[in-house]
Amino acid sequence: MNKKFSIGILIILFIFQGAFAVFGAENKSIDIKSKEFKAVASQFICTCGCGQDHYSCDMAGCKNTEAFKAELVDMMEKGMDKDEIREYYVKALGEEILTAPVKSGFSLTAWVLPFAAIGGAGTGIFFIIRKWVKKNGNSEEMVADDQEKDEIEEEILSSIIEEERKKYL
Structure with missing residues (x-):
């Protein structure tokens, strides 16, 4: 009986652990209008030629910005922070993508x-x-x-x- 009771408690703990993982974890849905997203998107310059950052690009039909914003949201939902995202894009596209220069070198x-x-x-x-x-x-x-x-x-x-x-x- 003791063995069955221990196994039952373990099963209940595993179920609760799974429930906490599903309900307790932050199911963050990043809003494009949020301050957090603005801080990330405004550090990259849009490649459509408008000269604005990706957050404030308002060129009609700019497909670059929409795809870039979707990619940023995906990265942020995966848990990447502002600095990690910047490092990723600087490695991929070079420093030309940044709106402000790196303060060194x-x-x-x-x-x-x-x-x-x-x-x-x-x-x-x-x-x-x-x-x-x-x-x-x-x-x-x-x-x-x-x-x-x-x-x-x-x-x-x-x-x-x-x-x-x-x-x-």
Whole structure:
């Protein structure tokens, strides 16, 4: 009897274990509008040419995004997290699929270097213009000389005009 009782308890435990596996486990159905899905899908750029991420791609008839979203939902339902999914796609498609660069190595250099070059060029142009302005700093004296020359030229021109007018009038 003791043996039958032990076997019965074991059978009941196995049944409950199966019931917990079916009902107790998270039967997660990932919603495409959820924050969790947005965090995963928005890290990949759409390949249809719209320039948006897969979460916000709204191109009419974009089959790439629908298939990609279905694949992401499948991966998330299997229990993969955001980082695992990103690693999978970077290995499969390369870093070009990411909306933001990896913050290390050549990718970081390739994204930062153009901005640094533009900033350096702007600074150089600023100092060159500043030097030119300082070089022409004695412009007040030059302006005074120019004004004197203009007055002399004006007097000469007015005297010539006056002489010509006297001849004909």
